[in-house]
Amino acid sequence: MPQLRLTPLLIAANVLIFAAMLLNGASLWHAQNTIQLAWGANFGPATQDGEWWRLGSALFLHFGILHLLLNMAALWDVGQWVERMYGTLRFAVIYLTAGLTGNLLSLVANAGAAVSGGASGAIFGIYGALLSYLWLERSSIHPGEFRWLFWAAMGFSGATIIFGLLVPGIDNAAHVGGWIAGVLMGVLLIRSEPGIVAGPQLGRWVSGLFFLFLVAVIVGQIPKPAYRWSEEKQIRGEVFEFLQEDAAITRNWDNLLWQGGKKGVSADELADAIERMVAERYDQSFEELLALPIDGNLPSAPTVEHLKLYAEQRRDASRAMVEGLRARDKTKIKKALDQARQSGKVN
DSSP states (O other): OOOOOHHHHHHHHHHHHHHHHHHTTOOSSOOOHHHHHHHTOBOHHHHTTTOTTHHHHGGGOOSSHHHHHHHHHHHHHHHHHHHHHHOHHHHHHHHHHHHHHHHHHHHHHTTTOOOBOOSHHHHHHHHHHHHHHHHHTGGGSOHHHHHHHHHHHHHHHHHHHHHHHHSTTOOHHHHHHHHHHHHHHHHHHOOOBTTBOOOOHHHHHHHHHHHHHHHHHHHHHOOOOSSOHHHHHHHHHHHHHHHHHHHHHHHHHHHHHHHHTSTTOOHHHHHHHHIIIIIHHHHHHHHHHHTSOOOTTSTTHHHHHHHHHHHHHHHHHHHHHHHHHHHTOHHHHHHHHHHHHHTOOOO
């Protein structure tokens, strides 16, 4: 029975997740940050607000078809080699450890402000493990083959990191963190086989301890997030509910004004209906917005302030209209209508 290989399964998982994202609104060429966040991208305020699982889920998210194809081609190319060298289980440990370490370093380097995802940090870790294996087992490899494989892997790693420094939008910190973790884990996890002399035990200990030290330093340097993602999600939910409520109130107001132009509807009846179905509902919406614990650093904070002003103006305009109808004051009614129009449309 053939042994199950992890490399093609990882590629299949990445492709299937990308296809699922496409079916749920992601773009073929470049997915929006909002979609990536919803699917589990690495993002400081969210990751550090108790959603640490994003360090792992981000490894399976890609921002477009080109991003996916480049990563999967590299994974197919190097993954099969390294999986045979280390075995499937150790290969899985290297892949995940490198990916998680790269995403941790990304939080530090980007100060938690970047929305990042992709398998490249884990793939760089695989290249790092390949280099460790080739160097430690160089005495068992033909010199010509060693030179070709070793310098090809070094060249790819170096060129890709330099490319990441030159092109904006590439999370080079995840690449570097993944590569270093892969080198260290490659030394730690290299296996002994008949006829092959494994790396000295001292090297394993040094590599393992240095990796733990590296992770501790990275974790200690993670900056405090600018805001809490749970609060931002709460605010966005409240904004969405307000927009729905505003649309319903506006429809009611328009219908009442249309009905008020018909015979048989008294000014007092119209005033009571506008007070109940417009003014009171805007007053309630305004109070709910006012009660929100707004942190000025939240991205949605300016939107909430705008909505507060909008709801207050609409409430005051509807109250003024109610008073004008009850007083049979056409001037006041016209002024209230103008005030409602000047409040503009919520956006």
